Amino acid sequence: MKHSGLLLLLFAFCAFFSPVYSQEIGIGEWRDHLPYRKVIAVAEGDNIIYAATPYSLFYIDQADNSINRLNKINGLSDVGISSIKFHQELKVLVIAYTNGNIDLLKNGNIINLSDIKRKPILGNKTINRIVFIGERAYLACGFGIVVLDVEKEEFPEPIYYIGPDGSAINVNDVTLNETDSLIYAATDVGVYYANFYEANLANYAEWTRDASAFLPIGPFNHIAALNNRVYLNKKGPAYATDAMFVKKNGEWESFEAGNTSTRASMEVHYNQLIVCNSLAIDVFDTEGVNQYRIYTYNPGNVVPLDAITDKDNNVWVGDEFGVDNIFVTGDV
Numbered sequence: 001m002k003h004s005g006l007l008l009l010l011f012a013f014c015a016f017f018s019p020v021y022s023q024e025i026g027i028g029e030w031r032d033h034l035p036y037r038k039v040i041a042v043a044e045g046d047n048i049i050y051a052a053t054p055y056s057l058f059y060i061d062q063a064d065n066s067i068n069r070l071n072k073i074n075g076l077s078d079v080g081i082s083s084i085k086f087h088q089e090l091k092v093l094v095i096a097y098t099n100g101n102i103d104l105l106k107n108g109n110i111i112n113l114s115d116i117k118r119k120p121i122l123g124n125k126t127i128n129r130i131v132f133i134g135e136r137a138y139l140a141c142g143f144g145i146v147v148l149d150v151e152k153e154e155f156p157e158p159i160y161y162i163g164p165d166g167s168a169i170n171v172n173d174v175t176l177n178e179t180d181s182l183i184y185a186a187t188d189v190g191v192y193y194a195n196f197y198e199a200n201l202a203n204y205a206e207w208t209r210d211a212s213a214f215l216p217i218g219p220f221n222h223i224a225a226l227n228n229r230v231y232l233n234k235k236g237p238a239y240a241t242d243a244m245f246v247k248k249n250g251e252w253e254s255f256e257a258g259n260t261s262t263r264a265s266m267e268v269h270y271n272q273l274i275v276c277n278s279l280a281i282d283v284f285d286t287e288g289v290n291q292y293r294i295y296t297y298n299p300g301n302v303v304p305l306d307a308i309t310d311k312d313n314n315v316w317v318g319d320e321f322g323v324d325n326i327f328v329t330g331d332v
Contacts, residue, residue, distance in 0.1 A: 053081065056072075076110060082128065090151055142168075183196040278303070280302055
C-alpha cells in the first residue's frame with residue numbers, strides 16, 4: 001500500500017470570495033451572507049466538484065480552479081440541503097432538501113420538483129440519501145422510498161411504504177445488489193429487502209425484514225453493495241458505538257469489528273468503498289481490503305461528513321469544520 005504522494009489543501013472559502021465582498025452591490029441586487037463552512041455532501045460532475053452545505057451549494061471548476069456558488073438568492077428553490085448526487089450519464093445534479101423539495105441542475109438551469117414537499121405526508125420528509133439505479137433516482141426518505149425518473153423529471157411510481165402493514169418508516173439508505181437481484185433498505189427498524197426485478201415494490205407485502213440472527217436490532221443508517229457483497233452500518237446509541245457488517249454468499253458477518261467509529265457516510269465510487277468514520281476516511285477495494293486511511297490534513301484532523309473518489313482516484317472530503325478541509329489526495 002502506498003500512501004498519498006500529493007496532498008493539496010484548498011484555501012478557506014472566504015479567501016476565494018473576499019474580492020466579491022469588497023465590491024459594491026447595485027440597487028435592487030442582493031448578496032448572500034450564508035455560512036459555507038460545514039460541507040455535508042460532495043459529488044463529482046464533468047470536471048466539476050460539487051459541495052453542499054445545509055444552506056447552499058458551491059462547485060469547483062477543475063479546469064481553472066474557480067469556485068462558484070448557488071443559493072436561494074441566485075437559483076436554488078430552497079434551503080436545508082440534505083443530499084446531492086450527480087448522474088454521470090444524464091449530466092444532472094440532483095439536490096435534495098430536508099422538507100422533501102428537489103432541484104435538478106441541468107444544462108446550467110434549475111428545475112424544481114416540489115411534489116414531495118407539497119404532498120400531505122405527516123412527519124419527517126427529509127430525503128436522507130439519493131441512489132441512482134439506471135435513469136431513476138431512489139430517494140431514501142423519512143417515510144419510505146420515492147422513485148424519481150431523472151430524465152423525464154417525474155415520479156413514475158407510488159411511494160414505497162415498506163414498514164409493517166404498509167406503515168411509514170425512516171429509510172436512511174438504499175442499495176441494489178445485482179448478484180442476488182435484491183434491493184436493500186437500511187431503516188431505523190431494520191434492514192428490508194425485495195426482488196428488484198420481479199416484485200411490485202410499491203406493495204409493502206413484497207418487502208421482507210431481514211431476520212438474520214447475526215444482525216442486531218437497528219437502526220441502520222448506511223448500506224452499499226460492491227462486488228457481490230452488501231456492506232451495512234448500524235448506528236450506535238452513543239458516540240463511537242457503531243458497528244459494520246458485510247453480507248457474503250448470503251450470510252451476514254462482522255466487518256472491521258474493532259472499528260466502532262461513528263460513521264457519517266458509506267458509499268461506492270469507482271469500485272471502491274469509501275467510509276467516513278468520525279476521525280478518518282477508510283478506502284476499501286472490491287475484496288473488502290483496506291487500501292489506505294486518511295486521518296489528517298497535515299496539519300489538521302479530519303472530521304469527515306462525506307467523501308468521494310473521482311475519475312483520477314483523488315479523494316474529495318466534505319468536513320464538519322470548514323470547506324478549507326475539502327482536499328484532494330492523489331497517487332494512492
